[in-house]
Amino acid sequence: MDNRETDTRRRKFLTAATTGVGGVGLVAASIPFVQSMSPSEAAKAAGAPVEVDLGRVKPGTLLTVEWCGKPVWIVHRTDRMPDLLGRHGNQLVDPQSKEAQQPEYAKNATRSIRSPYLVVIGICTHLGCIPIYRPEMAPADLGPDWPGGFYCPCHGSKFDLAGRVFKNVPAPRNLEVPPYTYVSDTRLLIGKDDKTV
Numbered sequence: 001m002d003n004r005e006t007d008t009r010r011r012k013f014l015t016a017a018t019t020g021v022g023g024v025g026l027v028a029a030s031i032p033f034v035q036s037m038s039p040s041e042a043a044k045a046a047g048a049p050v051e052v053d054l055g056r057v058k059p060g061t062l063l064t065v066e067w068c069g070k071p072v073w074i075v076h077r078t079d080r081m082p083d084l085l086g087r088h089g090n091q092l093v094d095p096q097s098k099e100a101q102q103p104e105y106a107k108n109a110t111r112s113i114r115s116p117y118l119v120v121i122g123i124c125t126h127l128g129c130i131p132i133y134r135p136e137m138a139p140a141d142l143g144p145d146w147p148g149g150f151y152c153p154c155h156g157s158k159f160d161l162a163g164r165v166f167k168n169v170p171a172p173r174n175l176e177v178p179p180y181t182y183v184s185d186t187r188l189l190i191g192k193d194d195k196t197v
């Protein structure tokens with residue numbers, strides 16, 4: 001990827017992060033990186049692991065943090081959301097997560113270490129736009145079969161609440177799961193796991 005593409009992607013990321021909260025009431029984006037960067041923030045942008053307090057992510061909401069210059073989403077799925085994931089497997093490109101789009105510990109039905117919390121990189125696998133969090137079921141614009149997930153308005157790609165891509169959209173792969181680990185019951189470390197050297 002050349003610098004110009006990286007800059008374009010980052011501009012889209014910042015624009016989406018600063019404008020994405022208003023559209024859906026359940027979204028709680030965190031955008032500290034729009035302010036001038038402190039040395040620690042600059043280190044995060046360069047790839048240092050990012051620690052997240054899960055208390056900031058209420059059930060049903062999404063929190064965005066920056067890691068490696070990319071938006072990483074932490075979604076606190078409600079109790080019923082993981083149950084919904086098993087109902088539309090035949091509509092997905094890679095329902096079993098066979099492609100290498102996640103660490104081994106996220107190669108499961110919920111694509112996560114603990115089913116309430118989804119951690120994915122919020123970049124569409126088509127051309128790199130930032131999808132929109134659409135957790136509501138069957139909204140008028142996405143149709144009666146929409147189970148909740150992420151919608152990319154650039155070219156219409158759709159992903160479920162595990163970041164798995166639906167068939168018949170331009171995005172070819174599931175959203176990528178970054179390396180992460182739990183440092184306690186209430187804190188995540190994104191960008192590092194026991195396999196990261």
Ligand code: FES
Binds near residue numbers: 124127
């Ligand atoms: S970039 Fe998301 S659908 Fe094209």
